[in-house]
Amino acid sequence: MYSLRRWWDRHGLQVGLVAIAIAGAWGVQQTQGALIFEIFSTITRPFQSSPSAQDQIEKARMMAQSERLVELENQNLKLKELLGYVTKTKSQGIIAPLIGRSSDHWWQQVTLGRGSSDGIKKDDIVTGAGGLVGRVQSVSANTSRVLLISDPSARVGVTISRSRNMGFMRGQGANRAVMEFFDKVPDVRPGDMVSTSPVSELFPAGIPVGRVESVNLSKSPAPEAIIELSVPINVLEWVEVKPSKILPDKQLSAPPPVQDTRSTEEPQIYPDGSQSPEAEKPSEPQPNDPIDASTETPPPQEQDQP
Amino acid sequence: MHPQTRRLLNTLVTLASLLLCLLILPSRLPGMTLLGIGPNWLLIWVVSWSVKRSQFLGAAAGIALGLIQDGMTSAVPSHAISLGIVGILTARLQKHRYIQEDFISVALIVFGMSLVAEGITAVQYSFLGQRSLTEIWDDQQLVGLSSAILSSLWAPVVYFPLNVWWGRMKLLESS
Numbered sequence: 211m212y213s214l215r216r217w218w219d220r221h222g223l224q225v226g227l228v229a230i231a232i233a234g235a236w237g238v239q240q241t242q243g244a245l246i247f248e249i250f251s252t253i254t255r256p257f258q259s260s261p262s263a264q265d266q267i268e269k270a271r272m273m274a275q276s277e278r279l280v281e282l283e284n285q286n287l288k289l290k291e292l293l294g295y296v297t298k299t300k301s302q303g304i305i306a307p308l309i310g311r312s313s314d315h316w317w318q319q320v321t322l323g324r325g326s327s328d329g330i331k332k333d334d335i336v337t338g339a340g341g342l343v344g345r346v347q348s349v350s351a352n353t354s355r356v357l358l359i360s361d362p363s364a365r366v367g368v369t370i371s372r373s374r375n376m377g378f379m380r381g382q383g384a385n386r387a388v389m390e391f392f393d394k395v396p397d398v399r400p401g402d403m404v405s406t407s408p409v410s411e412l413f414p415a416g417i418p419v420g421r422v423e424s425v426n427l428s429k430s431p432a433p434e435a436i437i438e439l440s441v442p443i444n445v446l447e448w449v450e451v452k453p454s455k456i457l458p459d460k461q462l463s464a465p466p467p468v469q470d471t472r473s474t475e476e477p478q479i480y481p482d483g484s485q486s487p488e489a490e491k492p493s494e495p496q497p498n499d500p501i502d503a504s505t506e507t508p509p510p511q512e513q514d515q516p
Numbered sequence: 517m518h519p520q521t522r523r524l525l526n527t528l529v530t531l532a533s534l535l536l537c538l539l540i541l542p543s544r545l546p547g548m549t550l551l552g553i554g555p556n557w558l559l560i561w562v563v564s565w566s567v568k569r570s571q572f573l574g575a576a577a578g579i580a581l582g583l584i585q586d587g588m589t590s591a592v593p594s595h596a597i598s599l600g601i602v603g604i605l606t607a608r609l610q611k612h613r614y615i616q617e618d619f620i621s622v623a624l625i626v627f628g629m630s631l632v633a634e635g636i637t638a639v640q641y642s643f644l645g646q647r648s649l650t651e652i653w654d655d656q657q658l659v660g661l662s663s664a665i666l667s668s669l670w671a672p673v674v675y676f677p678l679n680v681w682w683g684r685m686k687l688l689e690s691s
Contacts, residue, residue, distance in 0.1 A: 224573075228572070228573070231576060231577070231580045232576060232579060232580050232583070234580070235579070235580035235581065235582075235583035235584045236583050238583065238584045238587045239583040239584060239586045239587035240587070241587060242587050242588075243584065243585075243587035243588035244587075246535075246538050246539070246587075246588060247542070247588070249535070249539060250539050250542060250543075253539060254543070309542075310542030310543055311542055311543070311544045311554075312542070312589065313585060313588040313589050314585060314588075314589040314595065315553045315554075315556070315634070315659040315662075315663050316589075316593075316637055316641075316655070316659060317589045317590060319589065321542050347590075362646070362651065362655075363646060382651070383655065384551075384552060444552065
């Protein structure tokens with residue numbers, strides 16, 4: 211007992227301090243390093259590329275325009291190819307500056323200078339000049355951490371724009387990714403454009419991802435293609451964050467469930483008896499924009515017409 | 517100076533240096549990267565800390581910093597394991613007095629420890645089984661070597677001021 215007490219007298223302080231240090235570190239880990247990123251964002255604020263306000267607005271506008279262009283091109287393509295099936299994603303994103311890179315060499319992550327106070331949520335979609343950037347992994351008040359699609363743990367459902375062959379893509383670090391096809395003999399050539407696929411559970415369809423660099427059809431178990439990502443993440447300064455397409459109550463958001471939820475909403479939006487039978491048809495709700503249907507903008511228009 | 521104030525000041529300086537390392541971590545300053553990979557500042561700090569301390573303190577610092585880095589990236593695979601082991605190994609090295617303690621030897625220790633730390637991370641990835649082994653170990657070569665070279669080059673920047681400070685504090689403590 212005495213020796214224990216003597217040991218405690220000698221080492222008690224040290225043990226206590228170490229316990230506090232570990233507990234503090236554990237606290238930081240549990241809060242996803244929010245404190246550190248907040249301090250980082252505060253300190254780097256003067257160094258963040260903040261040109262004149264005019265410049266900034268110009269840049270944002272240009273980005274939004276090119277974003278819209280890409281969006282419209284994709285929609286046009288799909289409209290032609292998949293007659294009757296349209297998903298429109300309205301560009302209403304939050305423009306966020308890129309303030310930090312990954313804190314570790316194994317992860318492909320970036321830190322954005324906007325957070326939950328600007329309306330960014332976990333799982334939001336991040337796009338930039340050139341296409342898809344990644345997905346928001348964690349959010350603090352003024353920063354958010356994005357897992358890039360070039361990270362090996364990132365999986366994205368993608369499709370070859372020309373032949374509509376589908377597969378999934380996993381990152382390979384830097385600006386390369388590997389696409390594995392679902393088909394045994396996919397129709398794919400180097401140079402083909404790759405975009406997110408309509409069956410992707412995490413990303414909206416039709417966001418450009420990259421270009422096929424080389425193809426390996428003899429690869430087992432599935433044919434593979436190396437994809438060069440179209441977003442120059444190393445030089446990117448601004449990105450756009452859009453809300454995720456995951457519905458809070460629906461984990462599976464493949465097209466059929468989405469149609470179901472809309473067809474159940476449709477009779478409530480259109481109280482008119484003549485319109486409700488049409489709305490119940492599974493093919494009818496498709497031309498409608500899912501975002502429009504949820505933001506309750508159509509009902510006033512519908513009421514104005516009669 | 518009063519011993520209590522001195523101890524408090526010592527703690528504050530140590531914590532400030534640690535915070536500085538944490539804040540540099542997500543930034544990629546120009547001229548400080550190799551293939552997009554920067555120095556592993558936390559590892560440099562852990563080595564600087566452990567070089568003249570016991571294994572217990574080395575491991576504690578490594579685990580604490582590892583947990584913080586886990587929070588800043590992802591908890592799986594854990595950095596606490598690799599940095600903890602780095603802390604223990606560095607403290608052990610000092611005990612045997614194989615290496616004289618100066619700039620170059622610290623840079624060498626950091627070089628070796630970077631390889632060890634990235635190796636441990638790669639082993640953890642291998643056990644997780646999310647990725648193929650060839651991919652992981654190709655990555656390990658790239659990440660391990662780049663980070664080892666850069667970390668060892670930048671190690672004196674962290675080590676020198678901290679070593680001088682802690683040395684002076686110890687001198688005051690003993691006098």
